[in-house]
Amino acid sequence: MQSTAVLIFANSSQEEKRYKPLQRGEVLFDSLTNTVIRKVKQSKLTYFHISEKHQKGTSFGERFSNAVQSVFDKGFDNVITVGNDTPHLQTAHITTAAKALADGKTVIGPSLDGGFYLMGIHKADFNRENFQNLPWQKFNLLKSLLDNLQENSFPIVQLPTFRDIDSIKDILSLVNHIRSISVSIQRLFALCLWTKQQFFLLEENLYTSILLQNPYNKGSPVLVHIQ
Incomplete structure (x- = not known):
């Protein structure tokens, strides 16, 4: 066994x-x-x-x-x-x-x-x-x-650090590193992005506007790397 x-x-x-x-x-x-x-x-x-x-x-x-x-x-x-x-x-x-x-x-x-x-x-x-x-x-x-x-x-x-999928923004990030993702998954990514494209652009513009008015960064999480 x-x-x-x-x-x-x-x-x-x-x-x-x-x-x-x-x-x-x-x-x-x-x-x-x-x-x-x-x-x-x-x-x-x-x-x-x-x-x-x-x-x-x-x-x-x-x-x-x-x-x-x-x-x-x-x-x-x-x-x-x-x-x-x-x-x-x-x-x-x-x-x-x-x-x-x-x-x-x-x-x-x-x-x-x-x-x-x-x-x-x-x-x-x-x-x-x-x-x-x-x-x-x-x-x-x-x-x-x-x-x-x-x-x-x-x-x-x-092992290598990868991104998982929690939101449409994760899919957009994964599109920039698409080589090792199957063609069928790539096509589904495209459908998700196509149907959400206008809403996402609106959200991004709103976020950028708020950020410029309130330039505060609470800090990003730090990953621990084992050699």
Whole structure:
């Protein structure tokens, strides 16, 4: 039996649309989920897709931590977690994480918003209660996670930093780094941008006007990099 399994922690497109109100969002997230499942299958690792239908808990932290624990409870020593909202994630990142875990290392794939798109963790390194209490869906999640993991003995490997999709602005940013994104996803990006183009331009102009009148920067979150 394999010692490492992949957890795809991704909600249905209908649920994603509730929190990420993108035009054509359901079609986009259906495609993103199918794409990440295909990439995980190519890794030849056992995988489990846990959507909102099978998640347990009232908060995101509880649902995510319980999902990770459920995979360990199936007898696996290591779990690699991924979502469906990071189109630059490739099969190679998953296989790299699996090899690092086999070599006794922990793996983190940071997101630009201060979270992470991939986590490779050993059973001995996972404490469900501690994980539930991390600042989930906040800009300092990555730092808090790394602080938590560094208390243990496993060295940490960091994958490239990628952008995930939370809003139309993320899609616009991803368009500038489109090479490793599939053509089908690129076409869906184009549809999202086409239907929101005028509204986005209005929003940007309003934001710029307010910023010029009130030049205050509260500071950007700082990402922690592990060498």
